[in-house]
Amino acid sequence: MSATPIELLHxxxxxxxxxxxxxxxxxxxxxxxxxxxxxxxxxxxxxVPEGVPLLxxxxxxxxxxxxxxxxxxxxxGPTRTLENDIEFGILQIVDIALKAISPAVNDxxxxxxxxxxxxxxxxxxxxxxxxxxMFYSSAEKLRLSIPWLGFDRxxxxxxxxxxxxxxxxxxxxxxxxxxxxxxxxTLPADEPKTMFVEFGRLLVAGCSEKLGDGVLKEMxxxxxxxxxxxx
Numbered sequence: 001m002s003a004t005p006i007e008l009l010h011x012x013x014x015x016x017x018x019x020x021x022x023x024x025x026x027x028x029x030x031x032x033x034x035x036x037x038x039x040x041x042x043x044x045x046x047x048v049p050e051g052v053p054l055l056x057x058x059x060x061x062x063x064x065x066x067x068x069x070x071x072x073x074x075x076x077g078p079t080r081t082l083e084n085d086i087e088f089g090i091l092q093i094v095d096i097a098l099k100a101i102s103p104a105v106n107d108x109x110x111x112x113x114x115x116x117x118x119x120x121x122x123x124x125x126x127x128x129x130x131x132x133x134m135f136y137s138s139a140e141k142l143r144l145s146i147p148w149l150g151f152d153r154x155x156x157x158x159x160x161x162x163x164x165x166x167x168x169x170x171x172x173x174x175x176x177x178x179x180x181x182x183x184x185x186t187l188p189a190d191e192p193k194t195m196f197v198e199f200g201r202l203l204v205a206g207c208s209e210k211l212g213d214g215v216l217k218e219m220x221x222x223x224x225x226x227x228x229x230x231x
Contacts, residue, residue: 018078019054021075036143090154111162111169
């Protein structure tokens, strides 16, 4: 048995590979069978260059047969897909919004529609049960840890770039604040909501140099309403 964790490296003839699916049950059963512990390093949606580790495994020595068995748990491909990669779908909507608010296009209505769709996705994501990240055997031994996308990261992926590029657009900035309130209002009372207030304050701070006092007053009013949701 190896006391030092061993890394399973990504090897492929195609150098550009993305993680599209991870079979957690397969990895858990493997670790349990061999009395080992697996730590998955790259989650769904991550790019994995040639030679970068996919996982680390403790308390066993890997041979070609075991390596092949572990690789079966990963679906890797040249592009990201929508089936299991919600962030990929969100980034596609964000791309549409960014093009819409660019000076060359100047289409805030499309950007606002994108924000509405993004807020709807985030509300549904927040309402679902969190995926399991730690898998224990009956003896309470940790057999598998696997990373999944968290809500805070998804919120950043959905709104951060739009926030940065919409600082001179009144309609888009106001709709972003409304979206933050809509999402925060749907979360359970015990869920942390300070991230929404912090994001809203960043939005107002970025707009303060480019928008008039009247608009900023409305934005600060919406921030105040957002703060009430966190109390």
